[in-house]
Amino acid sequence: MGDILKLVGQRLGFGLGILLVISLIIFFMVELLPGDMAQAVLGQGATEENLAALRREMGLDRPALVRYFDWLGGAIFFDFGSSAITGERVSAVIGQRFMNTLFLAAYAAVIAVPIAITLGVLVALLRNTLFDRVANVATLTSISSPEFFLGYILILFFAVKWGMFPSIASLSSGMDFGELLYRTFLPALTLVLVVVAHMMRMTRAAIINLLASPYIEMARLKGVPPWRVIVRHALPNAWAPIINVVALNLAYLITGVVLVEVVFVYPGIGQALVDAVSKRDFPVVQACCLIFAATFILLNLAADVGSILTNPRLRHPK
């Protein structure tokens, strides 16, 4: 077990290192943009004196490196400063929205991952049959349609024609959990349709890739039934690639949902990011970017650790 802890520790260290580099990039990219926050707040017509006064007030007259460490030090405790536009704490602006995004991602993942893996196993078992082809075509169609289009199609049928689900995912405090699931069903379903294909096809490929292994032939020659060959003999050895593609899709569910949030008017972090960019609200943009980066790194880290843990050679050293 010592080896595994060491490996996990190493990966964690790498992850932190990468996050640090990304924070540097985010901070100084914004720094490179023409104009600064004072300019953004006061607009084009501001006088030099006003700008200088505001810069002093916001601490912008200090060297960039000092401000970077200041910002980074705060970011560690989720304090990203205050919004340049409204003056609110950034954490207050995006905190709840980030939780909303996480909720929607979790909702979609809980539906999508089991479906994708089950389907993947099934199409591997029934490979080259009609079922395989239908499943492939269906999931490929859903992955190749833009997500806003999928969202509108779902709204057209489920909300407009059949009136089963609301077309706008408005949230209010004090909603019970069932109501919450009901209201956010359509955006979640849209996301499910977007991510299932990728995970299913990877599961299928990872399993079929193993079917030529001698131990699979051995299992067949032991009289093991086909479904059991797949589930018990191939799947346990296919986890590493599957886990990786699942992590990649989970990251997408969190960082790539802007369009879906817009379509369903869902108060998530994607919308906040779009708003902040259009208003040049740099602290919010920086915070969103850093959160996205951290999510990506964390999920990939989890995938790495997951694939290490599924390797029996590492779990049971000699």
Added chain:
Amino acid sequence: MSKKDVLLKIRNLKIQGYSNETWVDIIKGVDLTLHRGEVMGLIGESGAGKSTIGAAAMGYARDGTRITEDSTIEFDGMELTTATEEERRALRGSRIAYVAQSAAASFNPAHKLIDQHTEAPLQYRIKKRMEAQEDAVDLYRRLRLPNPEEIGFRYPHQVSGGQLQRAMTAMAMSCRPDLIIFDEPTTALDVTTQIEVLAAIRDIVDQFNTAALYITHDLAVVAQMADTIKVLLKGEEVEEAPTAQMLDNPKEDYTKSLWAVRSFTSPQRYRPTDGTPPLISVKNVDASYTGGEKVLDDVSFDIYEGMTVAVVGESGSGKSTTARVITGLLPPSKGEVLFKGEPFPPDYRQRSREELRQCQMIYQMADTALNPKVRISEIIGRPAQFYSGLRGVKLKNRVDELLDLIELEPSQYYNRYPPELSGGQKQRIGIARALAAEPTFIVCDEVTSALDQLVAEGILRLLDRLQDELKLAYMFITHDLATVRSIADEVVVMQHGKVVEQGPKEEMFTPPHHPYTDLLLSSVPEMDPNWLTTLLEERGVDNVGDAALAQISPDDEKVAGTKV
């Protein structure tokens, strides 16, 4: 249940494989009759269709092959070709079991041995889990596996190759089948390990009166195991006879040629006496892979110009690591390598082009050592260009010359790709590539182990001829003592990273030996069908394989005083 009951009757077996968009016959009408308790050896070279017949006896056609409709495979009164897939599957594991060539690859890495062992009996509801586990432990004990109570609860990677192969034989026995197909079960093992597996297999087959098809390309092995032998060539039967008769009196020319294959011996060459320094001299070399344990421990030996030094030992003994040190792929942690008396830079990156050209390598797997997407002319031409700066017509002439040297018609092979060639031809290309650099020294790493015996002999003859013509020195890494006998001038025996014995070939093959050399030599199967029986009587059943290795005492005078 008399011994004369027919268990398996195969008539007119034809199996086709799909290639280039047509179905091609792989097995062209083979008949086979096996009685209860009988062991039949199927032998032949690769491509003879031995394994395909073995799988067909289970009613199983590998992916991309099919059994034609006019074949009949009758197992204990049941016709397998017309049975449903479910009916056929119900036989597998329960009444017909399979033991694969590489147990290391054929055990699922994700599950414990015992869970894989009990899978079939549980599935067929022959036994309850606890019963099946107890039975597994009993079988492990009968197969003389160490720690029978505990070994099943390990994962495959935690168990050695020879033990895994026995565990797989135990697994095949789990439902007490009527028939077991052994598909080259000892090919991947060292000779000392092979014996313990052979003894275990023979024992268990005897104890349960199980019939077996024993598939192998090794005649000496099949002589120990089989009651009758069937020789196959390219999907057709050559002849079949009881073992003793087949060995003493083979009828067909092909069979005779198989029997005579180890006849080639190159004349013994001797070290020069005029005091010229050795071409390559390995001096007190220690080496290890990054952070690992010492793989080589104080290895020293000399290789003189134009001579062949065979380095023998089991897997993990440090033979290939020694080659990596000489070629500069792995700089030693202690000691040095001398070339004509001058130190050779330890890292190949520090060697000059002239130094690099001196020592070339030929690999075991010509399949993976040649880039499949590159034409033969370029594979051979590239080193000629790199080392000698040849271009244009000169380069083409040089490639033609090299192809002539390895006895392949230049015009025919110049523009072809490796996958279009046979195994032996690929190995010849590997040799030509090494020669293209005009070396004085070539490391041959198990160059014949992946080849059939007839083809291997051709390669050995070629290497021997080239050696005389071009004054080459060879370091010949092998675990096959028959190869050593035919080609070596001097022998270095390695064990656990140490040189345990070295000397001229004739001396090495005459007693007294170092006990490890002795063990290696006596473990090589001989054609005499009583060889295994006699050996087991001499050594005792519990004194083979690992046990015999463990018995070599470090205080033995021959161990202490390594002769040079």
